[in-house]
Amino acid sequence: MVFYLRYLRAELLRRKGRTILTLLGLALGVGLVIAISSLSNGLDKAQKATLDPLAGIGTDLTVTRTAEQGGAGGGPFGGGGGSRDLVEANSSVITDLSKLGKPGTQFVHDFFLPGSQLTFAQSQAQGIASLDGVAAVSSGLMLQAVHQEGKVPKIVASIKTGGQQFDVRRTIAPPTEAEQAKIRACLEKNGGAQPQGQGQQPGLGGGQGQGGGGGRAAFAKCLPARMRQFRTTFTTPQQTLQQVLDPPQTNIKSESYTIGGVQTGDPTTGIVTAAQVTRGRYLKAGREALVSVTYASRHSLKVGSKLNLNGTRFTVVGLVNPPLGGQGADVYVPLAQLQALSGQKGLVNVVLVRADDSASVSATQKRIEQKYSQAEVASSKQVADTISGSLVDAANLSRDLGFVLSIVAAAAAFLLAALLALSSVGKRVRELGTLKALGWTQRKVVRQVAGESLAQGVLGGVLGVGVGLLAAVLIDAVGPTLSASSTTGGGSLFGVQEVARTTSRAVSLTAPVGFTILLVGFGLALLGGLLAGAAGALRAARLRPADALRTLE
Amino acid sequence: MSQYELSGVGKAFMRGSAVINAVHDVDLVVEAGEFVAIEGPSGSGKTTLLQLMGALDRPSNGRVVFGGRDLAGLGDSELAELRLRSFGFVFQQFNLIPTLTALENVEAKLAPTGLADAELRERSAALLAEVGLADRATHLPSHLSGGEQQRVAIARALSVEPRVILADEPTGNLDTRTGADIIETLAGLAGQRGTTVIVATHDAGLADRAPRRLAMRDGRLLAPVAA
Numbered sequence: 001m002v003f004y005l006r007y008l009r010a011e012l013l014r015r016k017g018r019t020i021l022t023l024l025g026l027a028l029g030v031g032l033v034i035a036i037s038s039l040s041n042g043l044d045k046a047q048k049a050t051l052d053p054l055a056g057i058g059t060d061l062t063v064t065r066t067a068e069q070g071g072a073g074g075g076p077f078g079g080g081g082g083s084r085d086l087v088e089a090n091s092s093v094i095t096d097l098s099k100l101g102k103p104g105t106q107f108v109h110d111f112f113l114p115g116s117q118l119t120f121a122q123s124q125a126q127g128i129a130s131l132d133g134v135a136a137v138s139s140g141l142m143l144q145a146v147h148q149e150g151k152v153p154k155i156v157a158s159i160k161t162g163g164q165q166f167d168v169r170r171t172i173a174p175p176t177e178a179e180q181a182k183i184r185a186c187l188e189k190n191g192g193a194q195p196q197g198q199g200q201q202p203g204l205g206g207g208q209g210q211g212g213g214g215g216r217a218a219f220a221k222c223l224p225a226r227m228r229q230f231r232t233t234f235t236t237p238q239q240t241l242q243q244v245l246d247p248p249q250t251n252i253k254s255e256s257y258t259i260g261g262v263q264t265g266d267p268t269t270g271i272v273t274a275a276q277v278t279r280g281r282y283l284k285a286g287r288e289a290l291v292s293v294t295y296a297s298r299h300s301l302k303v304g305s306k307l308n309l310n311g312t313r314f315t316v317v318g319l320v321n322p323p324l325g326g327q328g329a330d331v332y333v334p335l336a337q338l339q340a341l342s343g344q345k346g347l348v349n350v351v352l353v354r355a356d357d358s359a360s361v362s363a364t365q366k367r368i369e370q371k372y373s374q375a376e377v378a379s380s381k382q383v384a385d386t387i388s389g390s391l392v393d394a395a396n397l398s399r400d401l402g403f404v405l406s407i408v409a410a411a412a413a414f415l416l417a418a419l420l421a422l423s424s425v426g427k428r429v430r431e432l433g434t435l436k437a438l439g440w441t442q443r444k445v446v447r448q449v450a451g452e453s454l455a456q457g458v459l460g461g462v463l464g465v466g467v468g469l470l471a472a473v474l475i476d477a478v479g480p481t482l483s484a485s486s487t488t489g490g491g492s493l494f495g496v497q498e499v500a501r502t503t504s505r506a507v508s509l510t511a512p513v514g515f516t517i518l519l520v521g522f523g524l525a526l527l528g529g530l531l532a533g534a535a536g537a538l539r540a541a542r543l544r545p546a547d548a549l550r551t552l553e
Numbered sequence: 554m555s556q557y558e559l560s561g562v563g564k565a566f567m568r569g570s571a572v573i574n575a576v577h578d579v580d581l582v583v584e585a586g587e588f589v590a591i592e593g594p595s596g597s598g599k600t601t602l603l604q605l606m607g608a609l610d611r612p613s614n615g616r617v618v619f620g621g622r623d624l625a626g627l628g629d630s631e632l633a634e635l636r637l638r639s640f641g642f643v644f645q646q647f648n649l650i651p652t653l654t655a656l657e658n659v660e661a662k663l664a665p666t667g668l669a670d671a672e673l674r675e676r677s678a679a680l681l682a683e684v685g686l687a688d689r690a691t692h693l694p695s696h697l698s699g700g701e702q703q704r705v706a707i708a709r710a711l712s713v714e715p716r717v718i719l720a721d722e723p724t725g726n727l728d729t730r731t732g733a734d735i736i737e738t739l740a741g742l743a744g745q746r747g748t749t750v751i752v753a754t755h756d757a758g759l760a761d762r763a764p765r766r767l768a769m770r771d772g773r774l775l776a777p778v779a780a
Contacts, residue, residue: 003664003673007653014652014693434648437609438662438709439637441630545636546601546610549644 004448011452012459015424022420022532023460026525029413030464033406034521035471038511042475046482046509059138059269059352060361062378063128063368065118101152108149110310112259112342117142119347122335128351131371133364135356139348140271141261141338142329150252162238172227179224186222257295259309260329261338261348269354272320272332279303280318285334289314292322295330307331309341353377414528417460421453421536432540433548442541449540450533457529461522468513468521475511482509554621556716556749557583557606562615563772564601575601577772579615585716588740588750590763591774598772599753600721606751607640607719608632620716637665641710641748643739645722647702649694655681655705656690662709680708684738700731707739717749724759736762 012019100107122139129137175183220228260271267274267282272290274282280303283290289307296302296319307314314333322328339345353368355361361379368377425432435445559581566573576598583589593599604610605617608624617624619635627635641662642648649658659677668676681690684704694702703723710718720739724732736752736759743750752763760766768775 002670003657003660006657007650007661010652010657430646430648431650434644434650435661436633437607437636437642437648438665439633439635439640439713440665441633444665544610546604549604549609549648 004444004451007448008451008455012455018420018424019456022417022456023463025416025420026413026457026460026528027463027467029409029416029528030461030521030525031467031471032409032413033524034465034468034513034517035475035511036406036409037517037520038468038472038513039475039509041512041514041517042510045512060355060358060380061353061365061368063351063353063372064349064376064378065120065374103152105152106150107152108308109147110341111146111148112143112338112344113146114143114344114349117349119344119349122346122348125348125351127371128353128368131364131367133356133360133367134353136266136269136354138263138266138269138271138352139335140263140350140352141335141342141344141348142271142350143259143261143338143342143344145257145259145331147255147257148252153252159241160238161241162236165233165235167233175224175227182224183222187218190218190222257331258329259331259333259338261335262290262332263335269352271329271350271352272322276320276322277318278321280316282318283332283334284317287312287314287337288317288334290318290320290332291316292328292330293319309333312337312341410524410528413460413464413524414531417453417456417528417532418535421449421532422539424452425449425536425539429543429548432543433545436543436545437549445543446537446541450530450537453533453536454526454529457526457532460529461525464521464525465518468518472511472513475509479508479510555582556585556587556620557581558616558618559606560616560618562602562605562612562617564598564605564610565613574772576605576612579774581767581774583749583751585749586747587765588743588763589752589765589767590760591751591753591767591769592755592757592760593753593769594755597769599755599769601772602769602774603719603721603751603753607642607717608635637662638713639716641713641715641718643703643706643710643718643720643723645725647694647699647706647726649702649705649709651694654691654693655686655697655701658694658705659709659712662712666713676712677708680712681705683711683742684708698731699727700735703727703731703735704738707735707742711742711746711748714746715748717751718743720750720752722754722756723752724754724756729758732756732759 100109119141125137125139128134262270262272262283264270264283264285277290278293280290291299291301291307296316301307301316301319303316303318305316307316309331314337320332322330322332333341335348339347353364355364365377365379368375432445432449435448436442440448559579562576562579562581563574564576566575579602591599591602601610605612606619608619608627611625619639624632624635649655650661653661656674656677659680660673663673663676678687678690681687684707686701686704686708689697689701694705697705703726707723710720718739723739724735727735739750739752740762742748750763752759754760
């Protein structure tokens with residue numbers, strides 16, 4: 001080994017304290033840069049998977065029909081009367097407990113509500129499919145479900161009324177002379193019998209039984225108007241009055257969840273896709289269900305479990321991590337099954353649209369909005385904006401601070417290395433002066449000092465890469481969990497309180513270390529070494545040998 | 554032509570606003586192979602004069618001519634080359650590189666000459682043997698006594714077979730016996746090689762060993778001291 005390298009090695013090995021301090025500083029700086037970058041990488045990955053929910057379900061746009069206050073409904077994308085439909089669709093379901101059986105009997109029932117997303121005919125999705133820029137569409141039915149079980153409450157009290165007869169009698173003043181004359185004249189004219197004479201109970205009682213049918217009719221006809229209805233008999237109609245009682249106070253347990261009807265034809269596009277299946281398999285058809293991981297955990301469900309929805313038994317064929325951003329559900333069943341269960345045959349309330357390519361997404365969105373004025377079209381970014389949680393916070397933090405932290409860590413490492421190099425040169429003035437006195441040229445002295453720093457940079461880089469890898473492994477092992485969630489609904493629409501739907505996703509953070517990051521980290525250490533070397537060498541170069549030697553006297 | 558010809562050499566330093574004339578108007582001629590002692594108390598300008606003669610510094614005025622070349626006319630790299638091949642320095646503080654072994658310290662002087670590594674080691678080991686330190690070759694300076702360190706410094710100074718050895722208080726940090734021993738070694742080896750030796754000292758005993766004694770006071774060279 002040439003002398004200069006032996007000298008360099010001797011300087012590094014025999015000034016252990018300084019070397020270790022410099023190496024640790026560089027390694028820590030580089031390790032931090034690698035760890036932060038890897039963490040940022042991990043966050044990016046988690047973000048891509050979680051905060052870009054539409055990409056996860058193979059789509060670019062979601063189309064829904066949202067009711068407008070006071071809207072008349074209808075229109076090209078309408079299914080009926082807008083807000084009125086929504087109110088009816090939601091309220092009719094809720095108030096029908098009495099139909100579940102006799103009060104006091106046990107019931108288990110799932111009520112399906114469309115929530116704030118109005119339904120429309122499934123066939124209308126084809127209208128969107130025919131638009132320019134649309135590559136594929138898939139329909140879905142997202143419903144809020146309320147699972148209730150308990151005893152049927154006594155909601156109404158029945159009270160029978162009616163059936164009574166009422167006899168009304170009145171005393172009427174006898175006919176006046178003039179009236180009698182008129183009656184007689186009338187009877188003569190109509191061929192009726194004369195009254196039997198004065199003193200008889202006037203009028204009608206005496207008339208009865210005389211003269212036969214024709215005489216009675218003529219008599220009735222000839223009576224003055226005021227005497228014709230002096231007696232009335234009526235019977236009240238029989239009816240049952242039902243009175244709504246106070247809200248039921250039975251032991252009804254109620255639990256809300258969300259359910260989605262999936263078009264199962266294409267497992268890559270839909271409100272849930274095969275990509276979200278974490279265990280088991282995707283839906284094929286028939287009475288199969290997918291349940292979200294969190295719902296499964298809450299209800300101890302696993303692949304193969306049975307799920308009873310209003311008497312229909314579904315087999316859980318897979319667990320899924322549902323996409324965030326509004327279209328996530330706890331339970332997914334084939335679309336036709338949900339339509340049948342909820343009485344929404346032929347209806348859907350969300351259409352997923354895949355554009356021809358990413359460049360045409362915006363234009364396609366505009367086209368759909370123009371053609372269907374009542375359609376609410378959301379892009380991936382708009383959906384992503386509805387997502388919150390610690391993952392979003394961490395991702396924002398990483399975006400805002402990650403780069404700055406990396407720079408600070410690298411700068412601190414450089415500064416430490418440079419200061420140590422300068423301090424080393426300061427302490428070695430006598431040594432460097434001696435080298436000059438021995439005949440070393442300035443170039444050789446500078447090269448030696450810079451070489452030492454560069455070697456420290458290389459070693460610091462190697463050590464830093466090790467520290468960075470170790471940090472990444474530790475992060476992977478600990479796997480800090482971040483969450484992302486999106487909430488839709490929860491407001492009040494036309495007097496109907498909508499159930500808030502919150503979909504959450506726990507993301508275990510990883511720190512994937514790429515070769516590029518390692519290379520950059522190593523390069524930074526090398527750069528740190530060079531900078532430190534340059535700083536030290538500059539000071540060494542300025543040393544005049546006589547001055548350097550004079551300092552030792 | 555004399556080896557050294559100094560005429561009107563002066564060196565001034567600024568200390569604050571005051572001008573300090575460390576060396577003032579020195580005229581001196583030294584012939585090759587001479588053993589010259591420059592005596593004087595501390596601060597008399599001996600070290601500065603030695604640095605001017607060893608091309609470690611440039612005079613403020615006057616001329617230092619070595620081997621017929623005016624040092625003022627040489628660039629930094631030429632001065633470095635001159636220091637490498639023509640001069641050997643021995644310092645009061647020994648000035649060994651603390652992280653290098655005795656052998657490597659000798660090699661440090663030889664390395665810039667471009668010798669192959671093996672030859673470098675061989676010559677350095679031979680020189681250490683000459684000063685009686687063959688068995689201490691792998692020791693660091695901190696593990697050597699003062700006398701041993703100065704012997705390493707002498708071996709280092711002689712390694713390139715310089716034309717001049719410039720020794721600044723070489724016995725200043727040694728006891729009398731070791732000092733005498735060192736001067737013996739230095740004078741003997743230089744004599745064998747015909748090397749000029751210029752020693753700056755305030756030790757009259759050491760100066761006594763030099764055939765030519767000069768005295769300095771307040772930066773000025775006084776009349777030669779009788780041997």
